[in-house]
Amino acid sequence: MLRIDANPTHEYSGFNLRAGKPLPFGATLLADGGVNFSIYSRFATACELVLFEKHEAEPFATIPFPDEFRIGNVFTLVVFNLDFENIEYGYRMDGPYNPAEGHWFDRTKILMDPYAKVIGGRDIWGKPPDWDNIYPHRSRIFFDDFDWEDDHPLEIPLEDIIIYEMHVRGFTQHPSSGVKYPGTFMGIREKIPYLKELGVNCIELLPIHEFDEFENSRISPITGERLVNYWGYSNVGFFAPKAGFAASGKFGMQTDEVKALIKDLHKNGIEVLLDVVFNHSAEGNENGPYISYRGIDNKTYYMLTPEGYYYNFSGCGNTLNCNNPIVRNMILDCLRSWAADYHVDGFRFDLASILGRDQNGAPMNSPPLLETLAFDPILGKCKLIAEAWDAGGLYQVGVFPSWGRWAEWNGKYRDDMRRFLKGDYGMVDAMVQRLQGSPDLYQWRGTNASVNFTTAHDGFTLMDMVSYNEKHNESNGEGNNDGGDDNESWNCGWEGTTDDVEINRLRRKQVKNAAAMLLVSHGMPMILSGDEMGKTQLGNNNAYCQDNEISWIDWTLPNTNAEIFNFYKKMIAFHNSHTVLRGNKHFQNKDYVGSGYPDISWHGPKAWYMDNSNGEPVIAFLLCGLHARGGTSKDDYIYVAMNMHWESHPFELPKPPEGLSWHVFANTDKLPPEDIWEVGQEVMLEDQSEFVVGPRSVVILVGKVNSL
Amino acid sequence: MEVQTTTSDNVTIVEISGSLDANTAPQAENEILPFIVPKCLLVLDMSKCQYVSSAGLRLLLTIVKRLKTTEGKWGMAGLSEEIMDVMEMTGFSRFFKIYDTVSTAIKAIQEEA
Numbered sequence: 001m002l003r004i005d006a007n008p009t010h011e012y013s014g015f016n017l018r019a020g021k022p023l024p025f026g027a028t029l030l031a032d033g034g035v036n037f038s039i040y041s042r043f044a045t046a047c048e049l050v051l052f053e054k055h056e057a058e059p060f061a062t063i064p065f066p067d068e069f070r071i072g073n074v075f076t077l078v079v080f081n082l083d084f085e086n087i088e089y090g091y092r093m094d095g096p097y098n099p100a101e102g103h104w105f106d107r108t109k110i111l112m113d114p115y116a117k118v119i120g121g122r123d124i125w126g127k128p129p130d131w132d133n134i135y136p137h138r139s140r141i142f143f144d145d146f147d148w149e150d151d152h153p154l155e156i157p158l159e160d161i162i163i164y165e166m167h168v169r170g171f172t173q174h175p176s177s178g179v180k181y182p183g184t185f186m187g188i189r190e191k192i193p194y195l196k197e198l199g200v201n202c203i204e205l206l207p208i209h210e211f212d213e214f215e216n217s218r219i220s221p222i223t224g225e226r227l228v229n230y231w232g233y234s235n236v237g238f239f240a241p242k243a244g245f246a247a248s249g250k251f252g253m254q255t256d257e258v259k260a261l262i263k264d265l266h267k268n269g270i271e272v273l274l275d276v277v278f279n280h281s282a283e284g285n286e287n288g289p290y291i292s293y294r295g296i297d298n299k300t301y302y303m304l305t306p307e308g309y310y311y312n313f314s315g316c317g318n319t320l321n322c323n324n325p326i327v328r329n330m331i332l333d334c335l336r337s338w339a340a341d342y343h344v345d346g347f348r349f350d351l352a353s354i355l356g357r358d359q360n361g362a363p364m365n366s367p368p369l370l371e372t373l374a375f376d377p378i379l380g381k382c383k384l385i386a387e388a389w390d391a392g393g394l395y396q397v398g399v400f401p402s403w404g405r406w407a408e409w410n411g412k413y414r415d416d417m418r419r420f421l422k423g424d425y426g427m428v429d430a431m432v433q434r435l436q437g438s439p440d441l442y443q444w445r446g447t448n449a450s451v452n453f454t455t456a457h458d459g460f461t462l463m464d465m466v467s468y469n470e471k472h473n474e475s476n477g478e479g480n481n482d483g484g485d486d487n488e489s490w491n492c493g494w495e496g497t498t499d500d501v502e503i504n505r506l507r508r509k510q511v512k513n514a515a516a517m518l519l520v521s522h523g524m525p526m527i528l529s530g531d532e533m534g535k536t537q538l539g540n541n542n543a544y545c546q547d548n549e550i551s552w553i554d555w556t557l558p559n560t561n562a563e564i565f566n567f568y569k570k571m572i573a574f575h576n577s578h579t580v581l582r583g584n585k586h587f588q589n590k591d592y593v594g595s596g597y598p599d600i601s602w603h604g605p606k607a608w609y610m611d612n613s614n615g616e617p618v619i620a621f622l623l624c625g626l627h628a629r630g631g632t633s634k635d636d637y638i639y640v641a642m643n644m645h646w647e648s649h650p651f652e653l654p655k656p657p658e659g660l661s662w663h664v665f666a667n668t669d670k671l672p673p674e675d676i677w678e679v680g681q682e683v684m685l686e687d688q689s690e691f692v693v694g695p696r697s698v699v700i701l702v703g704k705v706n707s708l
Numbered sequence: 709m710e711v712q713t714t715t716s717d718n719v720t721i722v723e724i725s726g727s728l729d730a731n732t733a734p735q736a737e738n739e740i741l742p743f744i745v746p747k748c749l750l751v752l753d754m755s756k757c758q759y760v761s762s763a764g765l766r767l768l769l770t771i772v773k774r775l776k777t778t779e780g781k782w783g784m785a786g787l788s789e790e791i792m793d794v795m796e797m798t799g800f801s802r803f804f805k806i807y808d809t810v811s812t813a814i815k816a817i818q819e820e821a
Contacts, residue, residue, distance in 0.1 A: 003790075083731060143763065143766065247793070248797040251762070251794055253762050256798035256799060260797065260799025
C-alpha cells in the first residue's frame with residue numbers, strides 16, 4: 001500500500017526531505033528507502049546533519065534541520081535516496097557555551113549519534129588513526145535484520161551457570177591460538193569446542209562496545225611498546241559493537257559477526273554476558289575531546305558539580321548522569337537493543353554503584369534506573385550483575401538495591417578466599433559464610449545474589465596470586481602506582497618465576513585449592529579466562545594497557561600446565577554433576593527432610609565439631625545429598641576438608657549413611673593422576689574413619705554405594 | 709553489476725558480475741526473481757563477483773529463502789575466498805549451499821533433483 005508520507009515535502013541542496021519521527025532515536029532505515037534521523041538535545045538552538053562518504057576527510061553535505069521538523073527537544077528529519085551503506089553521519093549542534101552553567105556547545109564540532117548502532121573510525125584494531133580527522137568516531141547506518149532462526153537466549157537458571165570472564169581480543173590473538181582470524185569474535189567461534197571441553201556454560205565478555213584503543217595511547221618507558229586501552233572500559237558508543245574486535249569490521253559487518261557468535265554459542269549451550277560500562281564515557285574531563293554527548297547536551301549526559309565541573313566517581317574523568325531521565329532511557333534503550341537484537345543473556349555492570357547515584361552524586365535509596373532495569377519486560381529474563389562499588393568510595397556489596405533481581409560480584413568472597421588460601425588465621429567464620437553463598441550478605445536473596453570469584457580481569461591472575469606478594473606494573477608506565485595494593489596474595493616463598501621445584505609444586509597446588517574452593521561454594525562461580533591453564537601476567541595486576549603476551553591467552557599452556565587444566569575440567573564437571581552444590585536457597589543448617597543429616601554440617605579435625613578457637617585455617621563440611629535443591633533433588637553426599645595450614649591435619653570423618661562409603665574425588669596434596677578423578681570414578685577409601693589432609697590441601701570425598 | 713543468465717541441462721545459471729551492494733542489489737533482485745519459479749534448478753555463479761556488501765549478502769539470503777518456498781534446487785559457486793570468509797564470519801554461509809565450481813554445482817543439483 002502506498003503511504004502518503006513516502007514522498008518528500010522539502011528539498012535542500014538536492015536532497016529530498018520530510019519531517020521525521022522522533023522515535024526511535026538514531027538513524028532508522030525506512031521501507032520507502034528514506035533514512036529517519038532523530039536526536040535529542042534540550043539546550044541546542046540549532047542542529048545540522050553532516051554527511052560523509054565513508055572514510056572521506058570532508059563531509060559531502062550538511063543539512064540543517066528545518067525549525068518545523070523539531071518536535072519538543074528532538075531534531076528529526078527523513079532524507080531520501082541516501083547510499084546508506086557508504087555514508088557516515090554526524091551532527092553539529094549550536095547552543096550556549098558556558099561551562100559554569102554546564103553548557104559546552106561548539107558548532108564547529110561534528111558529533112557522533114549517541115544511538116549509533118554501528119560506529120566507524122577504528123575499523124581495524126591498532127591501525128594508527130589520522131589524528132587530524134575532524135570526525136574520528138563516525139555514526140553509520142545499519143540494516144538490522146539478522147536471521148536468528150529459532151535461537152533464543154538460553155535462560156539457564158542462575159544456580160546452574162559457571163561464568164568464564166574473557167577478553168575478545170586476548171582470547172585468540174596469541175599466535176598459538178591457531179584460529180584463522182585471531183583476536184576477533186570469529187576467533188571465539190572457532191574456540192567454542194575448547195569452552196565445551198572446559199565445561200563452562202556462560203562467557204562474560206569484557207567491554208565489546210565501541211571504544212578507542214588509542215585513548216591515552218603512549219609508549220611504555222620500560223618495554224618501548226605502544227600501550228593502548230586494551231580492556232576498553234571507556235565507551236565511545238553504547239549501542240555499537242567494537243569494530244576492531246570483528247574480522248569483518250573492515251567491511252562494517254561487525255553486528256552480524258557478533259550475532260553469529262552469540263547464535264553459535266547458544267547452539268552449544270553457552271550463554272553470553274556483556275560487561276557494560278555506563279558509569280562514564282570516553283570524553284574524559286574538562287580537557288577531553290568532543291566525541292558526542294558533551295557537544296549534544298553536556299548538562300543532560302554528565303553529572304556536574306555546582307560550578308560546572310565533571311564529577312569523577314568513575315576514576316576516569318567524568319560520570320554519566322545515569323539517573324537523569326534522558327540518560328536513564330538511553331541506558332534502557334541500549335540494554336534492550338542488546339537483549340532483543342543481539343540475544344544477549346545478561347549484563348555485568350561496571351562500577352554499578354554509580355547507577356544508583358542521583359544527579360548530584362548522592363547515593364539513592366531506590367534508584368529509579370536500577371529499579372527500571374530490574375522490572376523491564378524486555379530484560380525480564382536477563383541476568384543482571386552489579387559490580388557493587390564505584391571509584392567514589394561507595395561500596396555496596398551485600399546491600400546493592402536489587403529488587404530480588406540484581407546479583408553482585410561478591411568482593412568479600414574474593415577477599416576472604418584469598419586470605420584463607422594463603423593460610424591467614426581467623427578466617428574460619430568468614431569461610432562458613434562464603435562457602436554457603438554468603439548468607440551474611442544475601443540472607444533474603446538466596447545464593448543467586450552472589451557471583452563468587454577469586455580472580456577477575458582486575459587484579460592478579462590466579463597463578464600470579466600465588467607467585468607474587470606485590471604488583472609489578474612497571475611496564476604500564478605509571479611508576480607502578482596503578483593497580484590495587486590489597487591483593488591478599490602470597491608468592492609461596494619466592495617473588496615471581498622460579499625453577500624451584502617445591503615452590504612451583506606448591507603454587508600449582510594452591511591454584512588447585514582455589515579452584516576446588518570456588519567450585520564447591522554455593523553461588524555462581526566465575527573463572528577468569530586463563531586461570532584454568534595457569535596463565536601469568538608476570539605480576540601485572542592491572543594489564544588494561546597491555547595488548548601483548550602479558551594479556552593474551554597462550555594456547556600452549558593447557559599442555560604445559562596440563563595438571564591445572566585437567567584439575568579445572570574435572571572440578572567443573574563435578575560442580576555440574578552435583579545438584580547438592582548448586583542450590584539457590586541458603587542452607588538451613590538442619591535436617592528438614594528426615595535424612596538424619598543436616599543439609600550442611602560443619603566439621604574439623606573432629607567430626608561434627610568445628611573448633612575455630614585457635615584460628616587455624618582448617619575447616620570441613622558435609623553436604624547431605626537428600627537435601628539437594630531443598631530436598632527436591634537426590635544427590636550424593638559430599639564431604640570437603642580444607643586445610644590451609646602449613647602442617648597436615650588428620651580429619652575424623654563423619655560417618656556416611658548406612659550402605660554408603662567415602663570415595664576420594666580430589667586430594668590436592670597428591671600428584672597427578674591421583675589429585676583428581678573422573679566424576680563417577682572416585683576411589684573408595686580404605687580407612688573410612690579418618691583422613692590425613694596434607695598441608696595446604698583440599699580433599700573432596702563423595703559418599704556412594706560401596707564400590708568394592 | 710551485471711546479471712547474465714544461461715541454461716545448461718535444465719539448470720539456470722545466474723552469473724552476477726561486479727559489486728553486489730546496496731546500490732546494485734535492487735537491480736539484481738529484479739533480474740533474478742523471474743527465475744525463481746516452482747521447482748526451478750538454479751546456480752548462482754559468483755566467480756565474476758568481486759565484492760558482496762552487507763546489503764548484497766542480504767539479497768542473496770532473500771533469494772535463498774524464496775528458493776526454499778518454491779521447492780527449487782539451488783547452489784552457489786565460484787565465490788572468492790574473501791567473500792566466503794565474510795559469509796562465514798557473519799553467519800550467512802550456513803544458509804547457502806556452496807560449491808567450488810559451476811559444473812560441480814550443476815551436477816549436485818541434478819543429482820538432488
